[in-house]
Amino acid sequence: MNVTGRVFKYGDNVDTDVIIPxxxxxxxxxxxxxxxxxxxxxxxxxxQVQKGDIMVARRNFGCGSxxxxxxxxxxxxxxxxxxxxxxxxxxxxxxxxxGLPILECPDAAEHINAGDQxxxxxxxxxxxxxxxxxxxxxxxxxxxxxKIIRANGLVGYINAE
Amino acid sequence: MGxxxxxxxxxxxxxxxxxxxxxxxxxxxxxxxxNDITTPVAINVMGGIxxxxxxxxxxxxxxxxxxxxxxxxxxxxxxKLCREFAVKHEITNYFDVGKMGIEHALLPESGLTxxxxxxxxxxxxxxxxxxxxxxxxxxxSTDMAAGMATGKAWxxxxxxxxxxxxxxxxxxxxxxxxxxxxxxxxxxxxxxxxSMEFVGEGIQYLSMDDRFTIANMAIEAGGKNGIFPVDxxxxxxxxxxxxxxxxxxxxxxxxxxxxxxxxxxxxxxxxVSFPHLPSNTKTIPEIGEKIPVxxxxxxxxxxxxxxxLRAAAEIIRGKKIADNVRCxxxxxxxxxxxxxxxxxLIKDFIEAGAAVSTPTCGPCLGGYMGILAAGExxxxxxxxxxxxxxxxxxxxxxxxxxxxxxxxxxxxxxTDPEGL
Numbered sequence: 001m002n003v004t005g006r007v008f009k010y011g012d013n014v015d016t017d018v019i020i021p022x023x024x025x026x027x028x029x030x031x032x033x034x035x036x037x038x039x040x041x042x043x044x045x046x047x048q049v050q051k052g053d054i055m056v057a058r059r060n061f062g063c064g065s066x067x068x069x070x071x072x073x074x075x076x077x078x079x080x081x082x083x084x085x086x087x088x089x090x091x092x093x094x095x096x097x098x099g100l101p102i103l104e105c106p107d108a109a110e111h112i113n114a115g116d117q118x119x120x121x122x123x124x125x126x127x128x129x130x131x132x133x134x135x136x137x138x139x140x141x142x143x144x145x146x147k148i149i150r151a152n153g154l155v156g157y158i159n160a161e
Numbered sequence: 162m163g164x165x166x167x168x169x170x171x172x173x174x175x176x177x178x179x180x181x182x183x184x185x186x187x188x189x190x191x192x193x194x195x196n197d198i199t200t201p202v203a204i205n206v207m208g209g210i211x212x213x214x215x216x217x218x219x220x221x222x223x224x225x226x227x228x229x230x231x232x233x234x235x236x237x238x239x240x241k242l243c244r245e246f247a248v249k250h251e252i253t254n255y256f257d258v259g260k261m262g263i264e265h266a267l268l269p270e271s272g273l274t275x276x277x278x279x280x281x282x283x284x285x286x287x288x289x290x291x292x293x294x295x296x297x298x299x300x301x302s303t304d305m306a307a308g309m310a311t312g313k314a315w316x317x318x319x320x321x322x323x324x325x326x327x328x329x330x331x332x333x334x335x336x337x338x339x340x341x342x343x344x345x346x347x348x349x350x351x352x353x354x355x356s357m358e359f360v361g362e363g364i365q366y367l368s369m370d371d372r373f374t375i376a377n378m379a380i381e382a383g384g385k386n387g388i389f390p391v392d393x394x395x396x397x398x399x400x401x402x403x404x405x406x407x408x409x410x411x412x413x414x415x416x417x418x419x420x421x422x423x424x425x426x427x428x429x430x431x432x433v434s435f436p437h438l439p440s441n442t443k444t445i446p447e448i449g450e451k452i453p454v455x456x457x458x459x460x461x462x463x464x465x466x467x468x469x470l471r472a473a474a475e476i477i478r479g480k481k482i483a484d485n486v487r488c489x490x491x492x493x494x495x496x497x498x499x500x501x502x503x504x505x506l507i508k509d510f511i512e513a514g515a516a517v518s519t520p521t522c523g524p525c526l527g528g529y530m531g532i533l534a535a536g537e538x539x540x541x542x543x544x545x546x547x548x549x550x551x552x553x554x555x556x557x558x559x560x561x562x563x564x565x566x567x568x569x570x571x572x573x574x575x576t577d578p579e580g581l
Contacts, residue, residue, distance in 0.1 A: 013349055013438060017547040022526040025198045026228060026235035028205075040549040060350035060383060064545060065526070066285040068202055068301035089354050089385055090285055094301035144185045144315070154303050155209045158311065 001122045003080030003101070005053035008045060009114035014057050015064035016091065020073045022065070033069060034076035051078035054120065056112045058084060062091025068098065075100040081120045083127060083138070085109045096145055099153040103127065108136035163413030165321040166388055167356040170296040170410050174279040182320035190220065192273060193308040194282030196264055197225040201239045202302035203283060204246050207310060215250045216312030222254040222273055223247055224264040227522045232529040262494025262520045265289035265377060265462035270494055275399050276391045277408030281305065281314050286462050286544065288379045291388035292372035293395055294409065298386045319385045321356035323418040326363030328427030333578050335472065336371030337464060337542065337562035340378040341432040343424065345442030353383035355419065358412065360390060363426045369398045370468040377463045378544055381439040431577035434560035437548045445565065445577040453485070454559070456539040457570035460491025461525045464542035464563050467497050473567035474506040476578050477513045483573030488515035489531045491523060515570070527551045540569040
């Protein structure tokens with residue numbers, strides 16, 4: 001599976017409070033909720049994001065609250081993949097569980113720039129920056145997590161078990 | 162190879178002789194927790210799971226605490242969904258307005274979390290119960306749904322950092338100063354994916370409330386869990402509050418740790434996290450300027466327990482909250498509220514000019530009951546000071562102990578009791 005899109009780039013410790021502020025957590029509708037994605041650090045994100053775009057950030061992406069609303073709004077907004085140096089552990093679980101593709105690749109996270117066109121091959125973990133021509137290799141997920149990902153998240157995995 | 166305390170609990174719950182760091186396991190759960198923000202999402206997820214019943218109606222706890230008493234129609238609809246789910250599945254431990262408290266203060270107090278348990282909660286501060294010697298960790302709503310249906314969760318067995326606490330802390334130094342100091346030292350991802358295992362003779366000087374505060378904020382260092390050995394104080398606490406049997410696990414003498422960090426509690430000073438990260442710490446003597454505050458919040462799952470209120474009341478008693486400061490005190494549970502009332506602490510707060518609220522997470526996450534306007538600054542005993550956490554994106558939250566928050570509320574600027 002592949003995804004190609006334009007990069008939105010962020011720094012270290014992007015927390016779930018800025019990904020989706022708690023003042024909106026009373027909203028159940030995913031689409032309505034996703035209209036507020038990233039608004040406390042990037043007001044233009046929602047206006048500019050297109051299906052398949054890629055989010056690139058540095059260390060500890062998704063730290064803070066356990067709210068699954070965070071990976072949910074990123075997925076709902078159309079983002080095809082999040083690449084970071086590291087993910088906070090609850091965000092990591094949540095992303096796998098709801099089927100939001102994520103990759104840990106410090107090299108890519110450091111060298112990819114905002115606005116670059118990037119293509120990701122989930123089968124091989126290869127990340128290509130089409131703007132700069134650079135190629136990066138992400139660590140593949142353990143087999144168990146790949147099963148969850150292939151089942152489109154934890155619910156599909158449990159039902160199949 | 163020896164196992165850490167966390168690894169031993171996980172091995173026992175996975176039905177394995179031993180586990181090692183990095184291993185993926187499936188563990189049986191003793192408790193699955195959710196609140197009024199995360200449970201509605203989990204209920205929707207459960208709709209997609211083939212198995213429609215819950216694994217054990219006694220091992221699920223649903224606590225309405227974030228936006229209650231409901232702040233608006235949407236919050237009311239969410240709680241209604243949780244309430245109907247609890248009735249339908251005959252959930253034993255459903256806590257609503259009047260009987261509730263902030264989840265991580267309420268569940269230990271209700272005897273629902275004990276040493277040796279394996280607990281997941283759809284709330285990041287679920288790591289609090291490590292104070293009692295349980296493995297407990299925060300997850301999302303899908304994990305919660307899967308946990309409610311199957312009674313199981315998958316984990317990557319964590320490695321650990323061993324924190325050796327030595328020495329006796331000074332009078333005003335609390336668990337909050339200890340954990341803010343540690344987060345300042347190792348950073349907000351300093352324990353990423355890892356256990357934070359606390360050991361050492363210094364633990365004897367930390368009350369259970371101090372330990373709850375420390376374990377509570379393990380997540381703020383990126384930790385999977387924070388955990389304390391089960392000593393006499395922990396056993397006494399469980400006997401006073403619990404009816405469930407508990408199991409004591411101890412780390413093997415040859416357990417392997419990624420790192421050992423020694424903290425001399427006698428050297429700690431009142432510590433404050435500056436905006437916008439919990440790791441951005443300074444001690445009160447290091448601040449060196451008068452930073453005025455508009456609001457002081459004393460409460461939350463981190464610091465809304467009785468010893469927190471006692472510390473704050475001791476400072477506020479007989480004094481007045483500064484004219485330009487709004488001081489909001491939120492006892493974490495109904496029992497704590499009542500105890501504070503009986504001890505005269507509520508009178509102290511009200512006479513000083515503080516507002517006292519029914520238990521709620523409220524302002525901690527910028528929900529309601531103390532939202533900040535642009536440019537405003539709050540000294541708070543809560544756990545996060547991210548951008549926009551308590552309100553406007555241009556507001557600021559400074560994290561501190563109840564003693565520092567109370568002293569600052571009286572002074573009108575950030576200070577500790579010594580500075581009053």
